[in-house]
Amino acid sequence: MSAEESATPAHRRDAVATREAILAAAVAEFTENGYARAGVRQIAERAGVTAMMINRYFGSKQGLFAEAVDRSFAPATVVGTERRGLTQTMARSLAESTAPGAERLDPFLLMLRCASDPAAVDIVRRGIEAHVGSRLAGLIGGDEADVRAQLGLALAAGTWLLRAVIGTEALAGADDDRLAELLASMLEPITSGDSR
Amino acid sequence: MSAEESATPAHRRDAVATREAILAAAVAEFTENGYARAGVRQIAERAGVTAMMINRYFGSKQGLFAEAVDRSFAPATVVGTERRGLTQTMARSLAESTAPGAERLDPFLLMLRCASDPAAVDIVRRGIEAHVGSRLAGLIGGDEADVRAQLGLALAAGTWLLRAVIGTEALAGADDDRLAELLASMLEPITSGDSR
DNA sequence: GTCTATAAATGGATAGAC
């Protein structure tokens, strides 16, 4: 809306807007198709630019992926911010987000679909440990917080995999409420005090 | 060792032996590199034949994959065959097989690394439900056996993912014994009687 | 700042000789 608009005749656009559009498109494409199958052409098209812009703004596909991962993992998802009722919150949130008809733009999906690429795993690991991992560990507390947090994430990731990605009949057709109960009972031992 | 040996001069070999070699190589390659990154050329080289043979014996890469999945999932792995001590057995087996220095030719790895390819997920789902899924459900028993079994597999898959594939520091460096204890406490609710 | 055109490599699958 500024005077910039007419600085150059045709396809002139803001640099940060383009960068942002590419990044948003990248998160979506990587989440939906994984690292290998997400093409720079498709990402660019989704962002309304040409494939070339990706290298201009992010250096390479891998560079773009690194920023996309950070963007995807930064917001607080499955793991909330409240210590109270952590188990129930996680279980319910997990059951609802992995349900057959749900949204599907989740960091867990991005992680699962990109785990097969060596170039992506290092980046993903840093993203997990820096964001959702340390956040969950902080909520759990205690000296075993890190391991317990990672096991909680493991259950979440596995549930995403089998229910939302693979789509096994038993999990896809399961009732969300009952599933949340079962998930909560599995999370209980690692979220509450020690279980020696 | 038969008279077949000298029927043709040079590269004459048994058809079933070649087929078997390709299949074994395919399981290894798909497990190590995933569906997308496993090339027919590499699989062929590993089997000691040319890439062309794969199409001859299995029609296509996807056809080969289907048989490789069946081959990988058929043997009884993490889930044993004994009902007694199921929880402890699973937990210990899982902790040991996902340890940093371990073998790494597991159906769970194959599943994880191929889950990003749509052409592979249907095949993988059938493999799970037909083999390890129904086997575990049979051991658990009860009317909720299927869902409970899938949740057990979810925890196993997630542990494989975070510990062996992604390699988060907390899980990679965790003590196997303590990890087995924690895993057992998470598996307990779904392997034993109801948890309503 | 964005485009078109192309480079350079790699993928799966096929034809035809031996």
Next chain:
DNA sequence: GTCTATCCATTTATAGAC
């Protein structure tokens, strides 16, 4: 039964015009 040679599609990344 196995090979060599090739086709055709697709990929990321780059060069240079506007």
